[in-house]
Amino acid sequence: MKFSLSALTVAALMLAAPWAAAQxxxxxxxxxxxTARLEALAKQVSASGQPVTDEVRARMKEEVVLREIFMQEAQKRGVAASEEYKTQMELARQTIMIRAMFADFAKKNPVTDAETKAEYDKFVAANGGKEYRARHILVEKEDEAKAIIASLKGSAKFEDIAKKQSKDPGSGANGGDLDWATAASYVPEFSEAMVKLEKGQTTETPVKSQFGWHIIRLDDVRQAELPKYDDIKPQISQQMQQQKLAAFQKELRDKAKVE
Structure with missing residues (x-):
């Protein structure tokens, strides 16, 4: 007597097959x-900012299959028994646990809106005020600087001399232009001389700093243009979160008894 599946059994198997395959x-x-392996890999890819398209998912599926093939072969060869494998596994275990602990700390110690606003206000207080657009010519010797100042009182152009004689390669190529910056951006000797100038005025005497001798010309002055709070809030939050994490790490290190 031949054995045959009943119509009900066949239907049940047909219904179960897609469910089983989906697992x-x-x-x-x-x-x-x-499938959980594929989903875990897709989650990592998505977290990196890459969209998980059908094409990407197909490549990930092949990756998961290849990993299983290679894992089976590694097990056959007894790789898991080697000291190198055990050492690498321990390092990987530590990395995963530490990363998870830091993620948990960040989750439980978020940067608040009040904290980011307070940090922004400190930034504004430190960077507000005036910005200066200046040019300079940097030389090694005071006599050389004095000679340049004398030539500028004649028909010589500041920009031309800066291109030819300035020892500052960054600004020299641009005719001595330092772009917009606050006075605090420069060394004290430079900023003190610069802020005393009127628009279009050049220093009458060379200014000495740790870099050499400067001839400074002030081209313009304006109120500092600072970014709006909402525009840089994400960066402030990220930076403060990193600071919190660094403080947490230091606290753990300081409390640890290391002999």
Missing amino acids: NVAIVNGKAVP
Whole structure:
């Protein structure tokens, strides 16, 4: 007597098959590769900012299958018993645990809106006020600087001399232009001389700093243009979160008894 499946049994198997397949990405040498592995990899890719398209998902599926193939071969060869494998596994375990601990700390110690606003206000207080657009010519010797000042009182152009004689390669190529900056951006000797100048005025005497001798011309002055709070709030929050994490790490290190 031949054995045959009833119509009800066949229908049940047909209904169950898609469900069973959905649980696994593939069956490799008789071993199921669960879909959870693919989803975990997709989550990592998505977290990196890359969209998980059908094409990307197909490549990830192949990656998961290849990993299973290679893992099976590694197990056959007894790789798990080697000291190198054990050492690397321990390092990986430590990395994962530490990363998870820091993620948990960040979750439980978020940067508040009040904290970011207070930090922004400090930034404004430190960087507000005036910005200066200046040019300078940097030389090594005071006599050389004095000679340049004398030539500028004649028909010589500041920009031309800066291009030819300035020892500052960054600004020299641009005719001595230092772009817009606050006075605090420069060394004290330079900023003190610069802020005393009127628009269009050049220093009458050379200014000495740790870099050499400067001839400074002030081209313009304006109120500092600072970014709006909402525009830089994410950066402030990220920076403050990093500071909190650094403080947490230092606290743990300081409390640890290391012999």
